[in-house]
Amino acid sequence: MxxxxxxxxxxxxxxxxxxxxxxxxxxxxxxxxxxxxxxxxxxxxxxxxxxxxxxxxxxxxxxxxxxxxxxxxxxxxxxxxxxxxxxxxxxxxxxxxxxxxxxxxxxxxxxxxxxxxxxxxxxxxxxxxxxxxxxxxxxxxxxxxxxxxxxxxxxxxxxxxxxxxxxxxxxxxxxxxxxxxxxxxxxxxxxxxxxxxxxxxxxxxxxxxxxxxxxxxxxxxxxxxxxxxxxxxGGRDFDQVLINHFIAEFKTKYKIDAKTKPKAYIRLMQECEKLKKMMSSNTQKIPLNIECFMEDKDVTGFMQRSTFEELATDLIxxxxxxxxxxxxxxxxxxxxxxxxxxxxxxxxxxxxxxxxxxxxxxxxxxxxxxxxxxxxxxxxxxxxxSPTFRVRDFSITDCQPYPIMLYWTGGMEEDNTMEVFPKFHQIPFSKMLTFYRKEPFQLKAYYPSDVAISVQDYSIGSFTVNKIIPTKEGESSKVKVKVRVNNHGVFTIMSASLVEKIEDDAKSEQEQPMEVDGESKEDKKPEVNAESAQVNGQNSDEQENQEKEKKGGSGKKNKKTTKMIELPIESRVPQMSTQELNALVEKENQMIMQDKLEKERAEAKNAVEEYVYDMRDKLCSILETYTTEDERSKFARVKSLQLEDTENWLYDDGENCLRQVYIDKLAELKKTGQPIVNRHSEAQHRPKAFDDLGKCLQMIRKFVELYENKDEKYEHIDAADVEKVKKCLNEKAQWYDKKMNAQGQLKDFQDPIVLASQINQEKQQLFSTCSPIMSKPKPKVEPPKEEKPAENPNDGTKDKAAGDAKTETEPTNAQSSEADPKDTNPIPTEPKAEMDID
CATH class of the missing domain: 3.30.420.40 (ATPase, nucleotide binding domain)
Structure with missing residues (x-):
C-alpha cells in the first residue's frame, strides 16, 4: 500500500x-x-x-x-x-x-x-x-x-x-x-x-x-x-503591492500601462515576486529590470525593504x-x-x-x-x-472551524433549530438525536448567517428520513438519527433508526444500545446529553424510566425488547452524483490518453529530427571514410538531397503528421544511413575480435606443441582427443587467415566480409571444443597402505638397521624432483607413471 x-x-x-x-x-x-x-x-x-x-x-x-x-x-x-x-x-x-x-x-x-x-x-x-x-x-x-x-x-x-x-x-x-x-x-x-x-x-x-x-x-x-x-x-497580496507601485511608476516614467497588456503584466508579476524574495534577505535598494517590456521599451525601477513595508502597512x-x-x-x-x-x-x-x-x-x-x-x-x-506501516502512537484531534446548525420539519414546537456542533468542536465526532414522528421528515444543516465563511451559500445540505410509520397505538414513533462530522470535516447523517418496543413475558432482553462514535471517554458525555435532550419537546423513555427508578420502581413484571429498524435517508448535498463523476472520470481518462498519444507522436518526430542532425554531423567527421561515392551523392551532401529534404519536410508538410508517418520516414533514412553506421561500428569492434581469436589459436597451438613434446602435464590426455583439437585448430586457423587477409584488402567504405559477431562466434566454438580436452584433470592415485613392522623378540637392532636402510632407499619430498612440493606425505617411487605431478 x-x-x-x-x-x-x-x-x-x-x-x-x-x-x-x-x-x-x-x-x-x-x-x-x-x-x-x-x-x-x-x-x-x-x-x-x-x-x-x-x-x-x-x-x-x-x-x-x-x-x-x-x-x-x-x-x-x-x-x-x-x-x-x-x-x-x-x-x-x-x-x-x-x-x-x-x-x-x-x-x-x-x-x-x-x-x-x-x-x-x-x-x-x-x-x-x-x-x-x-x-x-x-x-x-x-x-x-x-x-x-x-x-x-x-x-x-x-x-x-x-x-x-x-x-x-x-x-x-x-x-x-x-x-x-x-x-x-x-x-x-x-x-x-x-x-x-x-x-x-x-x-x-x-x-x-x-x-x-x-x-x-x-x-x-x-x-x-x-x-x-x-x-x-498571502504572498500574492504583498506581490500586488509591488505590482501596483511599479505600474504607477512606469505610467509616469515611460508612459505605458501594464494593465492593458496581459503578457507585460504577467512578466511584471513574475519579477515582483522575485524582488519580494530578495528583499527578505537584503536591506539595500534592489533593482528591477525588464527588457522589451512594452512597446519595445526597457524599464527599470528600485525598491527598498523599508519602502515596501510602508506600502504594505494595511496588509501588516x-x-x-x-x-x-x-x-x-x-x-x-x-x-x-x-x-x-x-x-x-x-x-x-x-x-x-x-x-x-x-x-x-x-x-x-x-x-x-x-x-x-x-x-x-x-x-x-x-x-x-495505513495498516502496512508502524508509526509511533499519536492521537490527532482536529476542530470544526464553523458552528453547524440543524433545522427539522414536522415538529409541534416553535423553535425547530439547534446548534448541533458548536464552533471549534472536536472532529471527527458523532451525536445521536431522538425524534418522535408519525411520517417522514426533513433535516437541514447550515452555517449561521452571522458567521463569516468562505462561500456565499450557507446551506450544507438537506436530508429526508423516509418510511416512518406510527406505532400500533397510532402514536408517534421514536426515531434515532446519528449525525456526524467525519474525518474530512464534512457533515453527514450516518443513519436513522426506528425504535420499536415489544412486550415480552419471557426472559427479557436488554435494550439494544446504539453505536456511539466517540473519540475518548470525555467525548461520550455530550453525546449522551444530545440523545436525552428534548429535541421535540417530549422526554425520552430513558428519562421516564430513570425518574420511575428514583421513585421506587414501576412494579411491572413484564419487560420490553427493543427492535431497531434502519430507515432510508435521501441526501441532497452539493456534491457530484455517481453519473456525473463517472462522466468526468471518463473525460479525464480520454485526456490522459490524448496526452500519451501526443507524447509518442512528438518522440517519433524528434527521433527523425535528431537522426537528420546527427548523421549530418557524423558524415563530415567520423563516418566520412565509410561512405561510398553513391552514398555521398545521394545521402551525405547538404544541399537538395535526402537529409536536407527531410529537414525541410519536418518544418513544412511534416509538422503535424501521425506517429506512424515519422516512424516510416526514419526507417527510410536508415536504409541508406544504417550501412554506413554499421561499417564504422564494425571497424571499431572487429580488430579486437580478431585479436582475441588469434590469442586463442596461439594458446591451443602451444598445448599441441607441449603434448607432442611428451610434456608430463598432458601425458594423461588421449591421443584421439588431441587429434580432435588439432583438427579444430587447423579449421579455425585457416578461416582466421582467410578472413583476415580478405578483410585487409577492403576499403573503409566497402561492406565488411566478416562481422565482429561472427569472429566471436568462431572463437566460442573453438574454445568450447578444445577447452574441455586441454583442462582434463589427471586421474588421482591412492597411496599404498603402510605395513606394520614385524615384532622382534631381540633388542631390535636388526629391525632398526632394516628400517634405516628402507629410509635411505625411499626418497623424501626434498630429494625427489618429481614430487609435489605442497604434499607433505611420503610418495612412493613406483610406478613412476602414476605419480601425481604438478
Missing part, C-alpha cells in the same frame, strides 16, 4: 511519501520538489506543472492557475467575483450550468469549459504520476491538505476531484493540522500526559491566505484548540489583527504560548516575523521546513491510517 501525502496549494504543490527510512519529499521530472499548480491547454495535449508554468506568457489565454479558489463555488459568489476583479485572470472565467464557475479555454481546437474540480483533478493526476515514479508502484490512497477555512462544500469538491483523478482520499486534512503533526511526531521533548500540555501557535502564510491554529501537545496527543484565517492575505495591520484574534478565540495570553511555528512560503517576510514577536512575545521558530511541512504531515497521517 502506498503512503503518500499531497500539499495541494493555490500556487504550488508538494508530494511526500513515507518509507522505511522516514518521510521524504520527492522531486518531479525537473528535479524540483515544488510543482507549480498550473494547467496549460493546447491544440493537441495538456501541459501540467513546470511545463505549464513555462507557457504562462506564451500561451497565457489557455494557461490556468489559482483554480483552487474556484473549488465548489458558484460564479455569482462574491468571493469569485472578487478573485476575478482583484487578481489578473488572463484566461476567461464564465458562468456555466448550475451557476458554477468555469474556466473557458481553447483545447483540441475547440472552446471548452472546465470546473475547478476538473482542473484540480488534472493536477492531482500529475502529483500521482510523480509519486508513482518515485515509489515504482501504483498510488491510490492519499491524504490531501486544504485550508482551515474551507467549508463543507469546498471539502466535498476536493473529494470529488480526488475521485476524478482515480485517488482514494483517506482524509482531507487542514494545512495547520498537518504541520502540527509534523511538529509533534518528531519532537522528543513533549510533556508527559500528567503534565501541563504545551501550547504551540502555528502561523501558515502561503501564497493566497493566512492560517492560524492553536494546538495543545501532550506525549502522543495533538489537539487543535482553535483556528482562524484570512483567505485574502490585517496580519496583526489576525494574530490578536487567535489569542482572543483561544482565551490565552502570550505567557501561555510555548512557541510560534511559522510555515508557508510567505512566512519569510521580515515584517511578518516581527509581528510574531510583538504579539506573542516569543521569537518565531523555524523548526519545520516552511515549504514542505504540510506535505510531510499529510504523509505521516497517511502512514498512521
Amino acid at each position: 502506498s503512503v503518500v501525502g499531497f500539499d495541494f496549494g493555490t500556487h504550488s504543490c508538494y508530494v511526500a511519501v513515507a518509507r522505511a527510512g522516514g518521510i521524504e519529499t520527492i522531486a518531479n521530472e525537473y528535479s524540483d520538489r515544488c510543482t507549480p499548480a498550473y494547467v496549460s491547454l493546447n491544440e493537441k495535449n495538456r501541459s501540467l506543472g513546470n511545463s505549464a508554468k513555462n507557457q504562462c506568457v506564451t500561451n497565457f489565454k489557455n494557461t490556468v492557475s489559482c483554480f483552487k479558489k474556484f473549488l465548489g463555488r458558484k460564479f455569482s459568489d462574491p468571493s469569485v467575483q472578487q478573485e476575478i476583479k482583484n487578481y489578473l485572470k488572463p484566461y476567461e472565467v464564465v458562468s456555466g450550468p448550475g451557476d458554477k464557475a468555469y474556466m473557458k479555454v481553447d483545447y483540441l481546437g475547440d472552446k471548452q469549459m472546465f470546473t475547478g474540480e476538473q482542473l484540480t483533478a488534472m493536477m492531482l493526476n500529475k502529483l500521482k504520476e510523480t509519486s508513482e515514479m518515485a515509489l515504482k508502484t501504483k498510488v491510490v490512497d492519499v491524504v490531501v491538505s486544504v485550508p482551515v477555512y474551507f467549508s463543507d462544500v469546498e471539502r466535498r469538491a476536493m473529494i470529488d476531484a480526488c475521485q476524478i483523478a482515480g485517488l482514494n482520499c483517506l482524509k482531507v486534512m487542514n494545512d495547520t493540522t498537518a504541520a502540527a503533526l509534523s511538529y509533534g511526531i518528531y519532537k522528543q521533548d513533549l510533556p508527559a500526559e500528567n503534565e501541563k500540555p504545551r501550547t504551540v501557535v502555528f502561523v501558515d502564510m502561503g501564497y493566497s491566505s493566512l492560517q492560524l491554529a492553536v494546538v495543545a501537545f501532550n506525549k502522543g496527543k495533538l489537539k487543535v484548540l482553535s483556528v482562524a484565517s484570512d483567505p485574502d492575505l 495591520q490585517r496580519a496583526e489583527n489576525a494574530f490578536l484574534n487567535i489569542l482572543s478565540l483561544s482565551k490565552l495570553s502570550p505567557e501561555d504560548i510555548y512557541s510560534v511555528e511559522m510555515i508557508g512560503g510567505s512566512s519569510r517576510i521580515p515584517s511578518v516575523k516581527n509581528l510574531v514577536k510583538k504579539v506573542f512575545g516569543v521569537e518565531p521558530s523555524t523548526t519545520l521546513n516552511a515549504d514542505e511541512a504540510v506535505a510531510r504531515g499529510c504523509a505521516l497521517q497517511c502512514a498512521i491510517l
Whole structure:
C-alpha cells in the first residue's frame, strides 16, 4: 500500500511519501520538489506543472492557475467575483450550468469549459504520476491538505476531484493540522500526559491566505484548540503591492500601462515576486529590470525593504489583527504560548516575523521546513491510517472551524433549530438525536448567517428520513438519527433508526444500545446529553424510566425488547452524483490518453529530427571514410538531397503528421544511413575480435606443441582427443587467415566480409571444443597402505638397521624432483607413471 501525502496549494504543490527510512519529499521530472499548480491547454495535449508554468506568457489565454479558489463555488459568489476583479485572470472565467464557475479555454481546437474540480483533478493526476515514479508502484490512497477555512462544500469538491483523478482520499486534512503533526511526531521533548500540555501557535502564510491554529501537545496527543484565517492575505497580496507601485511608476516614467497588456503584466508579476524574495534577505535598494517590456521599451525601477513595508502597512495591520484574534478565540495570553511555528512560503517576510514577536512575545521558530511541512504531515497521517506501516502512537484531534446548525420539519414546537456542533468542536465526532414522528421528515444543516465563511451559500445540505410509520397505538414513533462530522470535516447523517418496543413475558432482553462514535471517554458525555435532550419537546423513555427508578420502581413484571429498524435517508448535498463523476472520470481518462498519444507522436518526430542532425554531423567527421561515392551523392551532401529534404519536410508538410508517418520516414533514412553506421561500428569492434581469436589459436597451438613434446602435464590426455583439437585448430586457423587477409584488402567504405559477431562466434566454438580436452584433470592415485613392522623378540637392532636402510632407499619430498612440493606425505617411487605431478 502506498503512503503518500499531497500539499495541494493555490500556487504550488508538494508530494511526500513515507518509507522505511522516514518521510521524504520527492522531486518531479525537473528535479524540483515544488510543482507549480498550473494547467496549460493546447491544440493537441495538456501541459501540467513546470511545463505549464513555462507557457504562462506564451500561451497565457489557455494557461490556468489559482483554480483552487474556484473549488465548489458558484460564479455569482462574491468571493469569485472578487478573485476575478482583484487578481489578473488572463484566461476567461464564465458562468456555466448550475451557476458554477468555469474556466473557458481553447483545447483540441475547440472552446471548452472546465470546473475547478476538473482542473484540480488534472493536477492531482500529475502529483500521482510523480509519486508513482518515485515509489515504482501504483498510488491510490492519499491524504490531501486544504485550508482551515474551507467549508463543507469546498471539502466535498476536493473529494470529488480526488475521485476524478482515480485517488482514494483517506482524509482531507487542514494545512495547520498537518504541520502540527509534523511538529509533534518528531519532537522528543513533549510533556508527559500528567503534565501541563504545551501550547504551540502555528502561523501558515502561503501564497493566497493566512492560517492560524492553536494546538495543545501532550506525549502522543495533538489537539487543535482553535483556528482562524484570512483567505485574502498571502504572498500574492504583498506581490500586488509591488505590482501596483511599479505600474504607477512606469505610467509616469515611460508612459505605458501594464494593465492593458496581459503578457507585460504577467512578466511584471513574475519579477515582483522575485524582488519580494530578495528583499527578505537584503536591506539595500534592489533593482528591477525588464527588457522589451512594452512597446519595445526597457524599464527599470528600485525598491527598498523599508519602502515596501510602508506600502504594505494595511496588509501588516490585517496580519496583526489576525494574530490578536487567535489569542482572543483561544482565551490565552502570550505567557501561555510555548512557541510560534511559522510555515508557508510567505512566512519569510521580515515584517511578518516581527509581528510574531510583538504579539506573542516569543521569537518565531523555524523548526519545520516552511515549504514542505504540510506535505510531510499529510504523509505521516497517511502512514498512521495505513495498516502496512508502524508509526509511533499519536492521537490527532482536529476542530470544526464553523458552528453547524440543524433545522427539522414536522415538529409541534416553535423553535425547530439547534446548534448541533458548536464552533471549534472536536472532529471527527458523532451525536445521536431522538425524534418522535408519525411520517417522514426533513433535516437541514447550515452555517449561521452571522458567521463569516468562505462561500456565499450557507446551506450544507438537506436530508429526508423516509418510511416512518406510527406505532400500533397510532402514536408517534421514536426515531434515532446519528449525525456526524467525519474525518474530512464534512457533515453527514450516518443513519436513522426506528425504535420499536415489544412486550415480552419471557426472559427479557436488554435494550439494544446504539453505536456511539466517540473519540475518548470525555467525548461520550455530550453525546449522551444530545440523545436525552428534548429535541421535540417530549422526554425520552430513558428519562421516564430513570425518574420511575428514583421513585421506587414501576412494579411491572413484564419487560420490553427493543427492535431497531434502519430507515432510508435521501441526501441532497452539493456534491457530484455517481453519473456525473463517472462522466468526468471518463473525460479525464480520454485526456490522459490524448496526452500519451501526443507524447509518442512528438518522440517519433524528434527521433527523425535528431537522426537528420546527427548523421549530418557524423558524415563530415567520423563516418566520412565509410561512405561510398553513391552514398555521398545521394545521402551525405547538404544541399537538395535526402537529409536536407527531410529537414525541410519536418518544418513544412511534416509538422503535424501521425506517429506512424515519422516512424516510416526514419526507417527510410536508415536504409541508406544504417550501412554506413554499421561499417564504422564494425571497424571499431572487429580488430579486437580478431585479436582475441588469434590469442586463442596461439594458446591451443602451444598445448599441441607441449603434448607432442611428451610434456608430463598432458601425458594423461588421449591421443584421439588431441587429434580432435588439432583438427579444430587447423579449421579455425585457416578461416582466421582467410578472413583476415580478405578483410585487409577492403576499403573503409566497402561492406565488411566478416562481422565482429561472427569472429566471436568462431572463437566460442573453438574454445568450447578444445577447452574441455586441454583442462582434463589427471586421474588421482591412492597411496599404498603402510605395513606394520614385524615384532622382534631381540633388542631390535636388526629391525632398526632394516628400517634405516628402507629410509635411505625411499626418497623424501626434498630429494625427489618429481614430487609435489605442497604434499607433505611420503610418495612412493613406483610406478613412476602414476605419480601425481604438478
